[in-house]
Amino acid sequence: MGAARAGNGSDGIATNLPEADDYCLTARDIRCVVLDIEGTTTPIPFVTDVLFPYARSNVRAYLVDTYRTRQTMDDVAFLRAQIDKDLADGVPSAVLVPPPSAPEEEVIDALVANVEAMIDADRKLPALKQLQGRIWRLGFDGGEIQGVVYDDVAEALARWHGTGTVRSYIYSSGSREAQRLIFGNTEAHGDLRRYLSAFFDTSVGGKREPRSYYEIWQTLGVDSPSQILFLTDVYQEATAARDAGFEVLISIRPGNAPLPEDHGFQTITSFAQISV
Structure with missing residues (x-):
């Protein structure tokens, strides 16, 4: 050394x-x-200035388009578990997600609010990272991201x-x-x-x-x-x-x-x- x-x-x-x-x-x-x-x-800016904003900007559209697929249903369940933990832990940015029986728009609104707050705080959460990966795939597959x-x-x-x-x-x-x-x-x-x-x-x-x-x-x-x-x-x-x-x-x-x-x-x- x-x-x-x-x-x-x-x-x-x-x-x-x-x-x-x-x-x-x-x-x-x-x-x-x-x-x-x-x-x-x-480089750090590729993550903070390209990947994170892309996921944040596209999370709502992604959830709307895929909400009823098995993969997204599993991702939402994963997110719900994390959000429930955040609420129990008193995380200020956590927003209660309505039950699955609630109107789809209300559930998606709450999920988006939570995901945006998680991204803004750069939280290293498996549920968030899994969803971000799904969204980024659309960007990579479409040539919007390299x-x-x-x-x-x-x-x-x-x-x-x-x-x-x-x-x-x-x-x-x-x-x-x-x-x-x-x-x-x-x-x-x-x-x-x-x-x-x-x-x-x-x-x-x-x-x-x-x-x-x-x-x-x-x-x-x-x-x-x-x-x-x-x-x-x-x-x-x-x-x-x-x-x-x-x-x-x-x-x-x-x-x-x-x-x-x-x-x-x-x-x-x-x-x-x-x-x-």
């Missing part, structure tokens, strides 16, 4: 970080690389895949459907899913909980969690993965939130710094 450096990062954020030295996968016997999306493989992935990420995924010994995975709070859409329909690199072995979402657990990374390790089947490298821009996620025994790098990208001083993690500004 490099020595700490103080000063201003390229985006003007004050830093006191370990040097972003090249990181060698081979030297650390890494067999699997697990990647966060937002702020790591993909995924954005940093050039160095696409190049690294191809390079690691070419080794035949390093497998790549995604672990995001977004649904697995949303993950496949982003990487399967990138604007500059086409379909990158051929380089990815699997997708994990919060069904394995929250990203700030060490147990989630233990579950991922058990699924990947390598001998030791130290054979897994996790990349993220979030300090709490990095800490949870390190506590589970993973190797960890923190991604420094323009627009990412500042890290705590003396955080103790090696950082990178490009996947080109990760060599095999």
Whole structure:
């Protein structure tokens, strides 16, 4: 790990970080690389300024068009359970949803109000993420949305895949459907899913909980969690993965939130710094 450096990062954020030295996968016997999306493989504004607004703008039309389908009925039941929990927990933005026997318009009005509030608060809720993924699929399928992935990420995924010994995975709070859409329909690199072995979402657990990374390790089947490298821009996620025994790098990208001083993690500004 490099020595700490103080000063201003390229985006003007004050830093006191370990040097972003090249990181060698081979030297650390890494067999699997697990990647966060937002702020790591993909610019944060793509999520906040493209995906979230698209879901917010289209949730009502989507529910109206699909309300009586089995899939949407299941999604609504999932949302109802979360909203009931929010009401019990006293979440101020939660709105009571009328029973299924109520007029469809009233139910949809309440659902939309809840979903809009959840999106505005950037809540990491499985029920919300599942519905967002359904809506985003319409945008991707219709060509209104294309995924954005940093050039160095696409190049690294191809390079690691070419080794035949390093497998790549995604672990995001977004649904697995949303993950496949982003990487399967990138604007500059086409379909990158051929380089990815699997997708994990919060069904394995929250990203700030060490147990989630233990579950991922058990699924990947390598001998030791130290054979897994996790990349993220979030300090709490990095800490949870390190506590589970993973190797960890923190991604420094323009627009990412500042890290705590003396955080103790090696950082990178490009996947080109990760060599095999």
